Amino acid sequence: MATELYANLKKGERGAWLSIAVYLVLSAIKFITGIAGSSGALKADALNNTTDVIASIAVLIGLRISQKPPDRNHRYGHLRAETIASLIASFIMAVVGIQILIEAITVIYNGSADQPSVITGIVALASSIVMYTVYLYNARLSKKIESSALHAAAQDNRADALVSFGVAAGIGGAIFGFPIIDTITALIIAIIVLVAAGSIFKEAVYMLTDGFDEDEGEMLKQLTESVPGVHQLRDLKGRRHGNMTLVDLTITVDPLLNVIESHKITEEIDDRMRKAKPYIKVFIHIEPGWERGAEESRCRRRLLD
Secondary structure (H helix, E strand, C coil), X not given: CHHHHHHHHHHHHHHHHHHHHHHHHHHHXXXXXXXXXXXXXXXXXXXXXXXXHHHHHHHHHHHHHHCCCCECCECCCCCCHHHHHXXXXXXXXXXXXXXXXXXXXXXXXXXXXXXXXXXXXXXXXXXXXXXXXXXXXXXXXXXXXXXXXXXXXXXXXXXXXXXXXXXXXXXXHHHCCCCXXXXXXXXXXXXXXXXXXXXXXXXXXXXXXXXXXXXHHHHHHHHHHCCCCCCEEEEEEEEEXXXXXXXXXXXXXXXXXXXXXXXXXXXXXXXXXXXXXXXXXXEEEEEECCCCHHHHHHHHHHHHX
């Protein structure tokens, strides 16, 4: 499982490299076109893409570090590095969103909006199509390898695609005699970027503080209780460690079972959970199931004999 896990993280690098390459090209084209075509919205979008390059590099570094095997100081490995990368990416996006917001408000306050050229709208629309294609690729890949960092990058790709489409619409309105629409669009971009940053930040913090989905926990609980030989599930704790799920279980079994028989029950639990969630590590603690006083006395006498 570990080999496959690290191989998938290696695959995740493709998505990060793709995002970096596309963002570099698009940010340069948008910035040059935005200046030449007098579009504040397109320049804001270019600035957004520039910081997306930094965020994608953070994701790439996180994926690289995550592939390091466990060592003396990291017994569970380095898988949470990609979650930290998502957190860093959210901070970078937030800084850019605030900067775009300030610039847009300044232009609206000063009333200095210019009318953009047609080419700026064409560039924005083409950029939207390209970014949505990148989003589809990264979204599928992140789901396949269960990478939180690449998932965050994919959500950023989608937000950028929507932003570029909004820029194209805003530029269209500005061309038809309402230059202020271009600046208002830049303001909307800032809000979208900040919302996306907040969403990524919330998810990263949730994982880093050992948050665990209640529905997923209920599914694992029912799966455990359905295994023959399990008398009672006394405790279940789960947490995410990068793209790995770590689960701690405490179950009770027949106290007269020997070690081999008890171990077979744990193996069955482990097998069923792996089928439900391929990237899962289960730690199972077994306790004797003293359920009734009479039965406990009977079992204790047999154990003493």
